[in-house]
Amino acid sequence: xxxxxxxxxxxxxxxxxxxxxxxxxxxxxxxxxxxxxxxxxxxxxxxxxxxxxxxxxxxxxxxxxxxxxxxxxxxxxxxxxxxxxxxxxxxxxxxxxxxxxxxxxxxxxxxx
Amino acid sequence: xxxxxxxxxxxxxxxxxxxxxxxxxxxxxxxxxxxxxxxxxxxxxxxxxxxxxxxxxxxxxxxxxxxxxxxxxxxxxxxxxxxxxxxxxxxxxxxxxxxxxxxxxxxxxxxxx
Numbered sequence: 001x002x003x004x005x006x007x008x009x010x011x012x013x014x015x016x017x018x019x020x021x022x023x024x025x026x027x028x029x030x031x032x033x034x035x036x037x038x039x040x041x042x043x044x045x046x047x048x049x050x051x052x053x054x055x056x057x058x059x060x061x062x063x064x065x066x067x068x069x070x071x072x073x074x075x076x077x078x079x080x081x082x083x084x085x086x087x088x089x090x091x092x093x094x095x096x097x098x099x100x101x102x103x104x105x106x107x108x109x110x111x112x
Numbered sequence: 113x114x115x116x117x118x119x120x121x122x123x124x125x126x127x128x129x130x131x132x133x134x135x136x137x138x139x140x141x142x143x144x145x146x147x148x149x150x151x152x153x154x155x156x157x158x159x160x161x162x163x164x165x166x167x168x169x170x171x172x173x174x175x176x177x178x179x180x181x182x183x184x185x186x187x188x189x190x191x192x193x194x195x196x197x198x199x200x201x202x203x204x205x206x207x208x209x210x211x212x213x214x215x216x217x218x219x220x221x222x223x224x225x
Contacts, residue, residue: 034214043118043202044216089155091214099145099170100204100214102155 002027002094006103014111021075021106023090028068035064035075036089080110116217118203123222131190133220135203142208144186148199193224
């Protein structure tokens, strides 16, 4: 069964720092990996989708990489801002079932 | 933009009541999903549907059922609500196949008293 782990569980940084969030998964047989943002009490907002054949995707200050063979993905946030404060979730779509499996999330706080 | 709309943001129901959570998407997506999210347990899949009238059990289907009579609508039903079903419920949709992005609704915070 696929397991997805995110480290760290929580992170607090001063504004302006560049930071990296980590996601690892146990079964490398995946179709894609998706990063989401969740604000308190709200739904999930899709940030980036990486297909299994891709190595990275970029959107603005966000860059996500994927190393399928080692079962790892990172989300890089450049020049962090207080508005980036949220929980970030990664999810993999595995080919052993038609569903997304989520990590536990990283709760990010960016201090002004 | 894809829009996934859940019928209620907050809901309070009594133990034993039958509860309906509705989800509608406007992008003609084949796949629809229901998750629940609990502190320390993350998001867990309850049911998903890949076509009208089709459904598949997820990781935690016990105590729940679903209905998909129309492509755009996916309903989650709590046959007899219990306090351990107090949770945040999230609906999602995506196109058919495994290479597509999933989009989520705003969530329904259900409290069973």
